[in-house]
Amino acid sequence: MDSRRLLRTSATALAAAGLILSGCSGGSDAAAPAPHAAAAAPSASPEALKKFYGQKLTWRDCGAPGFQCATLRAPLDYAKPGAGEIDLAVSRVRATGPGKRLGSLLVNPGGPGGSAVGYLQGYAGIGYPAPVRARYDMVAVDPRGVARSEPVECLTGPEMDTYTQVDQTPDTAAETGALATAFQRFAAGCAKRSGKVLPHVSTVETARDMDILRAVLGDEKLTYVGASYGTFLGATYAELFPGRVGRLVLDGAMDPSLSAVDLNRDQTAGFETAFRAFAADCVRTPDCPLGTGSVEEAGEAMRKFFRDVDAEPVPTGERRALGESLATTGVIAAMYDEGAWPQLREALTRAMDGEGSALLALADSYYERGTDGSYANLMSANAAVNCLDLPAAYGGPADAAKAVPSFEKASPVFGKGLAWAALNCTYWPTPPTGRPHRITAEGAAPILVVGTTRDPATPYKWARSLAGQLASGSLLTYDGDGHTAYGRGSDCVDTAINTYLLEGTVPPDGKRCS
CATH class of the missing domain: 3.40.50.1820 (Alpha/Beta hydrolase fold, catalytic domain)
Structure with missing residues (x-):
């Protein structure tokens, strides 16, 4: 993402x-x-x-x-x-x-x-x-x-399903290559299907x-x-x-x-602020899936959950399992409105119990994925506009890897994934026309x-x-x-x-x- x-x-x-x-x-x-x-x-x-x-x-x-x-x-x-x-x-x-x-x-x-x-x-x-x-x-x-x-338009519905599940916290050279390839395929799909506009x-x-x-x-x-x-x-x-x-x-x-990398890093810190507000509210309730201790302990519980589903995705009742990328997206979706916090607590509780459909539904709402497997063009248009408006955040994966520590400082919970997410415009087929x-x-x-x-x-x-x-x-x-x-x-x-x-x-x- x-x-x-x-x-x-x-x-x-x-x-x-x-x-x-x-x-x-x-x-x-x-x-x-x-x-x-x-x-x-x-x-x-x-x-x-x-x-x-x-x-x-x-x-x-x-x-x-x-x-x-x-x-x-x-x-x-x-x-x-x-x-x-x-x-x-x-x-x-x-x-x-x-x-x-x-x-x-x-x-x-x-x-x-x-x-x-x-x-x-x-x-x-x-x-x-x-x-x-x-x-x-x-x-x-x-x-x-x-x-x-x-x-x-960039990808078909099934191709979007694959794209949204790619590991965005790569730990190996192979995972880094797979993420870069996913961004390249997305960009190539946009050029093929929408090259005129x-x-x-x-x-x-x-x-x-x-x-x-x-x-x-x-x-x-x-x-x-x-x-x-x-x-x-x-x-x-x-x-x-x-x-x-x-x-x-x-x-x-x-x-x-702001430059693209600064925008992404600042926004990463914004999601950390929102998460901490959610966590502070959650730990006051006896059924908080992140525990009833401190906000810091809740943050560690959230990170552990992401690590767990990265290692072993959770079933959802359909062919898409809930891995780290979709789980992170579901949590982030609920950060937009405090009215969604109870829904997130329930979704996390169920996912930690081995049933990921509720958190997957939050991720699908974020991506505007329909129940028939089709997607609105939100993600395609978003990348197309962003990648024209500003030069890419990075020159390649090595730059993204170097940026990870500063993103993790901005957000221990979301930093690594959002640092790598900013790699998408690196492979864009049309040059930027804007600047900060x-x-x-x-x-x-x-x-x-x-x-x-x-x-x-x-x-x-x-x-x-x-x-x-x-x-x-x-x-x-x-x-x-x-x-x-x-x-x-x-x-x-x-x-x-x-x-x-x-x-x-x-x-x-x-x-x-x-």
Whole structure:
């Protein structure tokens, strides 16, 4: 598993376990970015992009009652707008009233690779606070390469089953070679099945698609709520189009200034923080499968369990046994939301008793594997975007091996596996087009950055960093557990964000909620 894949809001991360215009704005500044950076866009739009900014969408009913869908056209390659197009799936649900309509509110749940359309129709369009839904048309677009928008495909379902079971804590040269081969086969599968779209799914390109959608929806400014990886997408939009920024909420923020290896290491530490919070809660219960001693003792019990299933996988009642890779993924999946902790305790108890189906179900929810053995394209799209956005963390397995101690220091429980997981982009068939850099978005309207103190996937220090980089950034802190903060039970957080979206009033920089 690539640890950077874990950047999606908790409302989507455990979905399986708990079980997409008309009008045109003024001129556009959507020229192609400079190589390796999200360059400031010029004030006039290239002639070749006018047909995209001037298109009108044909809406049709879809999904649940009240939702509509359409197809947005965008250039496949912004450097050559006339050389081909890509179709992007869009969905919306109209403002319900009462009150004056404020425009469109675009939402993205993260990933990269999470379906924004699925998130809108399954949660945001019905679950966002009623006063927000009353005043905004809720809108989502699946990013290029994701879900309904010409999805990147890499492996078949059976091939994905094999891929997700590869040992990611190699102890021998043979195991190291097998892991490297698995990443190579995954990359080769992506090139074979999705070679046309693969070079054109970067965050910069998706941000430019968002500006086309903004214009087609008739909005002068973009109003947006991005969660997790969606915060990097929103910040990139602000960097490209600072004058088009309306009200942007970046919840569970990423730090765009970090290299791939630093992002992975920081996130590894975030999962350790979340695990320790889970362990502290668990050891207070008499039936905790990790014992009733200290948090450190619980951590050792967790490591022992991983070692045990690495040596002898646990039966699950199907052909896939629960080895260390799937077991680790199942535990990590439950770190996104403290509401999943009881489920994890039960799953661990059963697995330690020799029955691994419950922990396997958590891993399957993380990978978006269906009961029929098929997978959503989340993992494929995630790798495709990540490997374009930043240079690879390592030059090869030797670099990964050298990084293991620093990852294990960041997380004794998860460090070794997440260090090796960062090897995936080493073998990617398309060269990266992005680089780590600070995003200041000079000239943008106030942007609200939200961070959770014990967030496992986007560590709190990333939110502090992004808010400090943005010239107009304001930091809202949620002192709590779980991934992201909006709509997760804090009235203080929700009131602050709702007030910003509805009235444009940013909470004081540094405001804290619990």
